[in-house]
Amino acid sequence: MSRHAKRSALALACAALLLAAGAARAQSSDNTGQGGGRLAAADGEAVFRVICQGCHMPDAKGAQGAGAYPALAGNPRLASPQYMAAVIFHGRRDMPSFKLAPEGEERFLRGAGLSDAQIAGVINYIRTHFGNQYTDSISANEVAALHR
Amino acid sequence: MHDEISSRAGAAPRSMKRRDLLRMIGTAAGGAAMYQAMSSLGLAAESPFRGTPPLQGAPRGASVLVLGAGMAGMVAAYELRQAGYRVQVLEYNGRPGGRNWSLRGGDHFTELGGFTQHCQFDEGLYLNPGPWRLPYHHHGILSYCRKLGVALEPFVQVNHNAYLHSADAFDGRPRRYREINADYRGHVAELLAKSTQQGQLDQSVGKEDQERLLESLREWGALDRQFAYARGETSSNRRGYDRDAGGGLSARPQPSTPLQLKDVLGSRLWQHLVAGEIYEFQTTLFQPVGGMGRIGEAFGRELKSVIRYGAKVTAIQQDEHGVSVAYEDVDAPGATHTASADWCVCTIPLSILGQLPLNVSPALAEAIAAVPYAASVKVGLQFKRRFWEEDEQIYGGITYTDLPIANISYPSTGFHGGGKGVLLGAYMWGLDAYEFTAMAPEERVRKAVEYGSRIHPQYRQEFEHGIAVGWHRSPFTLGCFGVWSDEARERHYDNLCRMDGRIVLAGEHASYLPAWQEGAVTSALDAIERIHRRATGGNA
Numbered sequence: 001m002s003r004h005a006k007r008s009a010l011a012l013a014c015a016a017l018l019l020a021a022g023a024a025r026a027q028s029s030d031n032t033g034q035g036g037g038r039l040a041a042a043d044g045e046a047v048f049r050v051i052c053q054g055c056h057m058p059d060a061k062g063a064q065g066a067g068a069y070p071a072l073a074g075n076p077r078l079a080s081p082q083y084m085a086a087v088i089f090h091g092r093r094d095m096p097s098f099k100l101a102p103e104g105e106e107r108f109l110r111g112a113g114l115s116d117a118q119i120a121g122v123i124n125y126i127r128t129h130f131g132n133q134y135t136d137s138i139s140a141n142e143v144a145a146l147h148r
Numbered sequence: 149m150h151d152e153i154s155s156r157a158g159a160a161p162r163s164m165k166r167r168d169l170l171r172m173i174g175t176a177a178g179g180a181a182m183y184q185a186m187s188s189l190g191l192a193a194e195s196p197f198r199g200t201p202p203l204q205g206a207p208r209g210a211s212v213l214v215l216g217a218g219m220a221g222m223v224a225a226y227e228l229r230q231a232g233y234r235v236q237v238l239e240y241n242g243r244p245g246g247r248n249w250s251l252r253g254g255d256h257f258t259e260l261g262g263f264t265q266h267c268q269f270d271e272g273l274y275l276n277p278g279p280w281r282l283p284y285h286h287h288g289i290l291s292y293c294r295k296l297g298v299a300l301e302p303f304v305q306v307n308h309n310a311y312l313h314s315a316d317a318f319d320g321r322p323r324r325y326r327e328i329n330a331d332y333r334g335h336v337a338e339l340l341a342k343s344t345q346q347g348q349l350d351q352s353v354g355k356e357d358q359e360r361l362l363e364s365l366r367e368w369g370a371l372d373r374q375f376a377y378a379r380g381e382t383s384s385n386r387r388g389y390d391r392d393a394g395g396g397l398s399a400r401p402q403p404s405t406p407l408q409l410k411d412v413l414g415s416r417l418w419q420h421l422v423a424g425e426i427y428e429f430q431t432t433l434f435q436p437v438g439g440m441g442r443i444g445e446a447f448g449r450e451l452k453s454v455i456r457y458g459a460k461v462t463a464i465q466q467d468e469h470g471v472s473v474a475y476e477d478v479d480a481p482g483a484t485h486t487a488s489a490d491w492c493v494c495t496i497p498l499s500i501l502g503q504l505p506l507n508v509s510p511a512l513a514e515a516i517a518a519v520p521y522a523a524s525v526k527v528g529l530q531f532k533r534r535f536w537e538e539d540e541q542i543y544g545g546i547t548y549t550d551l552p553i554a555n556i557s558y559p560s561t562g563f564h565g566g567g568k569g570v571l572l573g574a575y576m577w578g579l580d581a582y583e584f585t586a587m588a589p590e591e592r593v594r595k596a597v598e599y600g601s602r603i604h605p606q607y608r609q610e611f612e613h614g615i616a617v618g619w620h621r622s623p624f625t626l627g628c629f630g631v632w633s634d635e636a637r638e639r640h641y642d643n644l645c646r647m648d649g650r651i652v653l654a655g656e657h658a659s660y661l662p663a664w665q666e667g668a669v670t671s672a673l674d675a676i677e678r679i680h681r682r683a684t685g686g687n688a
Contacts, residue, residue, distance in 0.1 A: 051586060054618065054620050055621075063261050063623075065624065066496070066626070067502075069260065069626070091520050094502065094626055097520065110579070112579040112582050
């Protein structure tokens with residue numbers, strides 16, 4: 001493919017995304033605010049129910065097909081809430097990032113940005129449910145420290 | 149155009165024949181580049197597709213193992229076999245096609261987590277959970293439809309009588325596309341005409357051109373003689389009438405009243421007007437008769453003897469002699485089988501490939517890990533009657549809404565067929581898709597009906613049953629498609645596509661046409677040509 005064709009194909013695909021994704025939601029870029037739209041009021045449990053359980057399943061036991069989603073119940077990696085925060089904030093492999101993206105970025109993934117407080121909230125929720133019994137927790141400030 | 153090709157191909161003498169030029173590009177840069185050049189010259193569009201690399205002379209006994217029987221894998225297998233390679237295909241699903249897929253009555257689908265849905269659609273009705281339209285310029289996929297005898301019919305993208313809807317505009321009542329389209333254009337044209345007449349464009353537009361501009365604005369925006377966009381015959385001829393013209397004594401048409409500019413702007417419904425003007429969505433679009441899955445099914449028949457279904461790949465190893473792939477039988481897990489070949493075309497989605505033991509270069513491994521997968525959800529709903537046609541004169545096309553369902557799409561076929569019909573009741577991305585994926589399937593269907601009934605109140609009476617696919621719950625993809633950021637593409641894309649020893653990747657994720665079948669087809673053609681070159685002693 002010529003470089004020009006590549007660029008225009010990409011631009012068109014992006015334009016298509018923009019349409020498919022619908023209205024832009026105003027979002028802050030420093031990740032300290034709340035997520036836009038319907039997610040704004042979601043606490044840790046709500047975030048888990050609305051987003052995480054899509055892949056990690058309602059019982060947090062993960063799933064297995066041609067590939068696997070890791071369990072969040074009894075997963076030794078949960079020992080580090082910082083690790084969890086990094087994965088949620090930056091994404092990992094096929095798992096998208098859930099940081100509050102500036103408008104216009106990652107249009108197909110739009111609208112699912114979480115604030116630092118929400119990231120901390122969902123981590124603390126997961127680490128104290130589904131049979132997980134961690135006694136330490138992570139704060140929004142500690143999440144923020146990972147990406148400042 | 150001709151000059152562009154010449155310079156791209158190097159010191160090509162001007163007298164060179166076009167055919168020679170193309171052959172040279174094909175040899176130097178591969179079939180995809182040749183195809184691209186043909187496209188630039190307008191050849192691909194006007195002649196039978198010639199982008200399939202004419203591979204010939206596979207080394208005696210040379211073999212290729214193809215991982216995945218989706219579009220990319222089956223295109224690769226089809227062409228390599230024709231070139232004389234011994235080909236085998238391993239496929240996780242029990243059917244061909246991958247994301248090229250139609251759910252019909254009698255089918256069942258078990259998603260990750262074990263939720264099983266049984267599709268109860270009537271004969272002839274279907275949902276395409278994945279791709280559903282074929283742009284006229286996607287020559288690669290269209291060429292295989294022709295080659296495999298897959299019948300096509302028009303896919304209606306733009307329907308001026310479908311709706312644009314916002315929960316917060318016009319008291320939540322949908323407007324016809326033609327009203328918003330005509331009113332947005334009309335008001336914009338009027339404003340620009342006013343600015344022109346008031347001399348505000350004198351700096352940038354000459355006097356003579358101002359006259360032409362005014363004339364064009366009147367035509368484009370359906371303005372009246374005074375350059376106003378106002379109630380009357382002219383504007384109604386775009387936005388529709390309160391009462392349509394007829395014959396006899398009831399003949400006289402009743403014009404409609406345009407919406408106010410501020411209401412049109414405030415509704416944000418204008419954001420949907422460009423959909424059909426985007427290159428990928430421009431007329432003519434096609435769909436296979438009977439469902440998108442007809443393409444995968446046709447490939448499956450063609451490649452029946454070489455595809456092994458229910459094979460879950462667990463490891464991929466290569467050395468200087470060949471590639472060896474370990475797999476399990478999905479229906480009888482535990483025992484490991486091995487398939488091996490000289491070369492491997494791997495079309496396994498990156499979401500899954502990234503989890504497999506695979507000895508490739510660090511650059512390729514990093515590329516595989518660099519691409520997140522998008523969430524997307526589609527819901528198909530069966531209704532007792534085609535009320536959108538009978539009550540609302542909507543024949544095909546798409547209604548856009550800011551409700552989470554985002555789209556309602558009406559079947560592009562079977563008009564006036566009587567009987568039942570299936571709507572695409574939701575097609576969503578982003579947060580809405582995550583949220584619907586996280587629901588149990590029957591909840592997704594229930595929500596789609598609930599939201600849709602705000603646009604079509606008939607839903608409540610006429611709904612029968614539905615089926616919902618959230619792509620992150622798909623056991624064979626773990627997501628909808630690979631989302632490349634600009635940065636990731638810059639750093640990793642070439643490494644992802646480059647041959648690594650005896651392995652080459654193909655699929656929509658290895659293309660600049662993310663999520664489109666054309667990306668899968670063209671990446672497969674590009675990949676096998678490089679394999680062939682290597683297998684016959686050249687560089688790839």
